[in-house]
Every structure is written in structure tokens, then in C-alpha cells.
Amino acid sequence: MADTKREIERKYEATTDARVPDLTRVRGVSRVVDTGTADLDAVYYDTPGLRLAAHSVTLRRRTGGDAGWHLKLPVAPGVRDEVHAPLDDHVPPALAALVRALTRGEDLVPAVRLRSSRDVRHLLDDGGGLLAELSTDTVHAERLTGDGGTARWTEIEVELADGGDPALLDAVDKRLRKAGVRPAAAPSKLARALEETGTPPPAARPAEHDTAGGHVLAYLREQADALLTHDIGLRRDHPDSVHRMRVATRRLRSAFRSHRKVLDREATDPVAAELKWLAAELGVDRDREVLDERLREALDAVPRTLRLGPVHARLDRWSAARRAGSRDRLLEILDGDRYLSLLDALDALLAGPPLRPAAAKSPRKALAKAVAKDQARVAARIRHALALDPGHDRDTALHEARKAAKRARYAAELAVPALGGPARRLVKDMKALQKLLGDHQDGVVAREALREIAVQANGAGESSFTWGLLHAREEARAADRERELPGLWAEARGLDG
Template sequence: MADTKREIERKFEFTDAASARRGVPDLTGTAAVAAVADRGTVELDAVYYDTPDQRLAADGLTLRRRTGGQDAGWHLKLPVSPGVRDEVGAPLSDTPPGSLTALVRSRVRDTGLLPQVRLLSSRRVSHLLDADGALLAELSTDEVRAERDDATAAWTEVEVELADGVDPRLLDAVEKTFRKAGLRVSASPSKLARALAETGPAPVGRTAPGPASDGTAGGYVLAYLREQRDALVAQDPAVRRALPDSVHQMRVATRRLRSAFKTYRKVLDRAVTDPIGEDLRWLAAELGVDRDQEVLLERIRTSLDELPRTLLQGPVRSRLRTWNTARRSGSRRRALAALDSGRYVALLDSLDAVLDRPPLRKAADGAAERVLPKAVLADYERLAGRVRDALAMEPGHERDLALHDARKAAKRARYAAEAAVPALGKPAKRLAKAVKSVQTLLGDHQDGVVAREALHGLALQASAAGESAFTWGVLYAREEARAERCERELPAVWKKASDPAPRQALG
């Protein structure tokens, strides 16, 4: 099983030969450092794997097989923020382990992983200790030799990696001491990045930067699509690792892509984008099973917590746990199966193809400030029609369905406006904010519809097991009241959202 740890570190290099001869300064007395303990020298041999076109390196990921030291094995490093990476490890084997290759599948896809660079490092290790002898950070001075085909490079670098739970401000204090001694923060984020830069061509991304700066509608739409494609790819390993909110963020990216294809159908050829949109809809649905259950469970659990104890009759919490376990037993497997499928890889390749060879229509060459407002306002009018239709209905099942359709239209109108913000500025931003208020209200209403269905099922299960169904009935009644409040509030929320000012500013 793969192990994960969070790395918070900073890399340094000597500014000149004189500072290199002086070496690393004594850090005793820097911040909370009370002592520096020498831990000797280790010899490390690391081979880095990537695709032939270096897709992992282009996205800041590294996959290596390393021997020597205390953590010999396979390591995959995933960027979190500058100076922060998650390292996922696996035991030594001859080939990259499946637990790690799964985490890079959205980048690698059906392309093989091959050895790209070998790094040989002689590492002198010291421990920075506080007054109680507790470890604050590990200080490493590495003499590195990089080998790539027939090219080689050599350099010295210094790395300070914090121990778990240590205040990151220690790194700032170390940097200040290092600057005075002639060391600066390394220009390369990793050894691999430096090795690649010094032994051959640097890696490039999957596609070139978007042409949004040309001012055309096509340029802005493609830049937005690229942003969402990158978000989808980046969330893949997070979903596989079951990180918080990762499924939600991945679904948002799929929905934004699908929505953009529909909204900007006069910019992009629908004959190309419609089939991709269907695959995006499939992916969102496969991912959504687990996420939707998670949201539903939290809603019901919160409602239970709000009830007085006198209204909690029967083993309601254990009943809720049993119900949730049964519903979620296969949902994660289903999501992972989708990410492991050939259809998913084909979808990613199709998105790349749209960005590499955009199926642009005539309107794509038009000025963004002329083309995009028409698309945004068309989605807004679609929302307006659905809200009017829903408000004209009597309360009941059919109105619930109509309100759900209006919610989906609100989401599409919001995404359309948000996509246009880089080109249209504040008017698009104000419209997106206004529409989001409608989406939020209608979302609460729809969540209540789903919750009532679940509560009805829980009541039936409780009764069949000889338990009291009273509490589930109380929660059902509360959801009904909450839905009624949403419906009463909708006219006022819609009136505010239908203020003509933002729309007039757009077009």
C-alpha cells in the first residue's frame, strides 16, 4: 500500500565559488534551532521516469525509483503549492508500481513510462534540533550528478525540509541566515527540473498557452476550456486519493466544459463538441454517485443534530449509518472504474484535440466584446423562461421538476458569465453573482426534494425493522417546510437577479 507524506521544504544554491567554499553556515541560534546534529553522508541513486515527451515534468510531477538512504523505494511527488509537495511512496520493484501509475494516468494515459534521467547524489545530512532535542528540520547538502543520454550536469544544492508540525516560518529564518552567507533560493523547483534544463530541452505542456490576448471570441473561449481541462486532469489523482472536495471539484470542471460547449456553440463546431459533451455528462454522473450521497448524508445528519433529544426516537443514528453504508458500498468503486476506463482516456484525448486543433466557426474570429455577450444573454433568457414557467405552476411534483430544470439553467448561465469575465469584466462578474443567488436557492430546494425521498425510505426501513419511524417523519416535515420557504423566497430573489443593469452593461 502506498504511503503519503507532506513535504514542506526550500532549496538553496550558492551564489558564487567563494560562498561554495565557505559552505553551509551554522544554523544554531536561527529561530528555534538550538543545535545542529551531524547525521553523516549517504549515497543516493535515483532514476526518474516519465513519458518520452515529459508530461509529468511539464506539470511539476516527479516519479522516481531511488536506492540508498532510509527511504529507498518508489516516490511520486505531486505539487500542492510553492515549496509544498505530497510524496506518495511504494516499495522497491523493477517497474513503476500500479498504486503510483494510477495517480498519473490522466497525464500519461496510454503512453508508456520510461527512464529519463538518472541522478547520483552524495548527501550530507544534519538535523536541526530545538532546546528539547526535538527535530525541527532536516538539512541536506547534495553533490549532484545528472545523467541523461550522453549529456551530464553537476551542481551542489542545499535543502531544508521541515519536520511534521513545525512552523513554516522557520524556513524564512533559515533563508535570511543563508542569504547573509551567500546562498539564495534555487531557481529550480526540483533536482529533476534542473537536470532537464541543463542536459537537454525543457519539457513543454500538453498544449501551448491560449490565445486569449488576441482579443477574439475564440481566443477567450479556448483559454477557458484549457483552464477547465487542466483542472479536470489535476483533480484526477486527488479523486483517486480520496482527498476532501476532490470529486466535487472534478465534477465542476466537467460541467463547466460541457456548459461552455453549449453556450459557445457559435464559436465551436457542435459536430465536434457534442459527442465530447456526452462523455463529460457520463463522467460527471459516474463521479456523482458518491458525492451526491455524501452531500445527502451531511444534510440529514445536520438535521438530526438540530433536533431536541425528545424528538430522537429509536436507533436513528445507527439506522442512518447502515443506510449510508449500503448506498455508498459501490459508489467509490464505480468512480474509480470510470477513471480507469478507456472511455475516460478517450475523453481526455478528445479535449486535447479540441485545444490543439480547435474546430472554430466564423464567430470565433469576431471581437470578444461583440460575440460573447450574445451567448451569455441567450443563456440568461433561457433561465428567465424556466423560472417564469416554474413560478406559474401549482406546488407539487411537476413544479419540483420545473424548479430543478431552472436550477440547471441557472448553473449554465452562471458558468457562461464567469467564462466571459476575462473578456467582459465587471458586468459579466455582476451577472454571474446575481445568477448564483438563484442557483443557490434552487439548489437548496432540489436537495430538499432528494432528502425527502431518502427520509421516506429510511422511515420504511425503520418500520420494517420494528423501529419507530417518528423521527424520520419529523425530518420529512421540516424538509417540506424548508422547501416551501425556498419557493416563497424565489420571486424576490429572482426579481433582484433580473435587474436589467448588468445585462444592459453587457450588450
């Protein structure tokens, strides 16, 4: 069974003229204890094209100290989650599954071997508790593919103890820099080894903000990276990862649709269609979570004297029936050929973007035009919805207005680097509008669910009174949102507002 540890560390160059200073002068550090030297031997695995390294992910099999398989996933600069599995001759299936969206079915093969002699010192507090570990590593790197180059270097690493205060690393960093110790240029040993022993992994393209096409592509690449990041989070069962992954798919689709003057839709439409499919699959679980939370909060708000019958048990049974097997089904989708083909198609599109002539234009004018068009769509849909009588048709029209507001919000987000404050204000306004219309739509869905639960309760001989009460409350809540809409919309500003 794999387990996870959060790793927070800093790396430094160990040059001949740099010396580790007395770290007991760092606030909180009482003693520095030399614990000896350990010999470590690690083989790093990757695809032949170094797909893992390209995303700053490492997978290694280590013997010596801390033996086992370690999968390191980036969280933030200097922060990684290290997922462990027991030592074995083959890549653990559980670890391979976590990075399937990166490997796309390619074999994981030995890429680099790192042998290190590690001199370890513990930074202790007054009570002898471990604050951090400082190690000086003399590293020998050997490339196991291609021409098999080698490299040698020495580096210093300071790793925070579990549960430690990151401010300690800042204080140690200040002390080291004052002594002439400089931060390492490479983010990891593997990155340095790949750089010095042969062809490094493909580098991420820098953001391009001098043209409309550059802005759009930078945004698309950001969302494509987010899709992969939250894919791993979903496989690790992290809270909210399903929602965040779904948002990335929506932002990608929205950008394709808003910027058809920049990207040829003949190339983007097929990818957008597959993203729509993926968002729908991801939405099944997310929508269930949102609805379940809404119904439980509403039920808890009902006075006990008005909760007639086994209402909590009825809601539990109804929710359990809807959730059965949902996670397994979603993981099957993420492991399926259709999803992996979508990721390949998205990579290909971004590697060779189908740019149209407008892509070369000034970003301010081109992006402002696209945002204004999306905002005009919102205005038209709101006018149409408010002109309808309350009921099913208005509910449907308001839902369409919500989707338009979401698209306008994403278009404005993309345009922020070019348009600045006006785009940020529009993002804020569209987010508020989206929230109001989202609450209204959640109420529509809740009323349908409450009617279904009431029918089930009645069929089982239970009272349906409480479910009818909740239905009436949802109707009143929806009416409140509809009354608030004209005022909220009147306050919304365009790019010139």
C-alpha cells in the same frame, strides 16, 4: 503499503560566489549541525513522451538514503506530497494506479538517472528539535533515453521539518538572499536534468487573453488540468475530490455550450456528451453524500421524544445499502477505456481547437454576449417556474432554473479576466441563486428518500412517525425557499447592473 509525506521546501543555486550564511541569526534557529554526507542514486521513471514531467509529477526509485519508490505530486509552489512505497525492482502497482490518468496506459520506463552527493545540515531549536534540513547537493544527471546527454550542477535545498512553521522558510530565504544565494530557476532536479540533457517535456501553453478564443481556451485548459488533479485526489481517497472533479467536468461542458460561437459544436458535442456521462457517474457518490448528510442533520434536530423506533439504525442500514461497493465501482470507471478515451479526446481538442470566426473577436464583446444569453435563459426559466402551481411540475422547473444559473455562473467566471467587476458580481449573484435552488432541489430528493425509508420502516414493523415528521419539515423548508426566490432574483444584477 504506500504512505504519504507532505514536503515543503525551497531550492537555490549554489554558485561559486555564493556562500551559505550563518543561519543561527534566523529567529528560532539555535544551532546548525553538520550531519555528514550521503550518496544518493535515483532513477526517474516516465512515459516515453514524458507525460508525468509535463504535469510536474515525478516518480523515482532511489537507493542510498531514504531508499524506496517515491511519487511526488504538486500541491502548490514549493509544496509536494511524496507518496512512498518499499524498494522493489518494478514500479509499484499502487503508484502506477495513482497516475493512470496521466500515463493513459503507456509504460513507465527509466528516463533519467540522478546521482547526488548530499552534504546535510540540521537547523535546530533551543531544545534540539529539528526545524529544517539544509542540504547542498552536487548532482550528476544522465539521460537514459534518446542521445543520453549528461549534466552536472550544485544546488542548495532547504526542507521544512514535519509539522514545522512555513514562516521559517521565509526567514531562511531572506537570510540566504541577503547573502547572495539566488532561488533555483528549475522547480526540481528532474526538471533541470531534462532541460540540460535533451528534449524537455512539452511546456504548458501560456494563457491568451487578447481574443475571445484565447479566453475560452485558457479556461478550458485550466479545467482540464483540474480534472486530472482531482482524479489523483480521488484515487488517493481525498475528501471532496469527487465533488471537485465533477465540478471540473461541468465547467468544461458549460463552456462548450455557452461558447458555440467560438468553438465548433460538431467537434465539442461528442466530448461534452462523454463529460456528461462522467459527471453522472461521479455524481452518484456525491449525491449520496449530500443526501446522507442532510438526513442525518435533520434527524439529529428532532427532539428525542419524537424519535420513535430505531431511527438511527434504520438510516444507517439504508445508507449502507446505497454505498455498498460505490468506491470500487468508481475506480473501475476511472481505469476503464471509456474514461481514458475521453481524456485523450479532450487533449486532442485543446491541442487543435476547432475555432470559429468569432474566436478572433474582441473578448469583451463576445464574452459579454454569451454571458447575457445565459442569464436570459435563467430569467426565462425562473418566470416559467414561478408561474406554475406548487408541486411536481414546479419542482422540476426550479431544478431546470438551477442548472441554468450554474451555467450562467460558469460563463461569468470565464469572462472575469475580460469583464472584471461586473462579471464578478454576476458570479456572486448566480452562486446565491444556485445555492437557494440547490437547497430546494435537495429537499425534493430528501422527501423521496424519506418516503422510501418510511415504507421500509413500516414493512419491518417500526414506527414511521419520525420519517413523516421529517417529510413535513422538508416540505415547509421547500416552501420557504420558493417564497424567498422572487426577492433574491429581483436583487440579481446583470453585467450592466
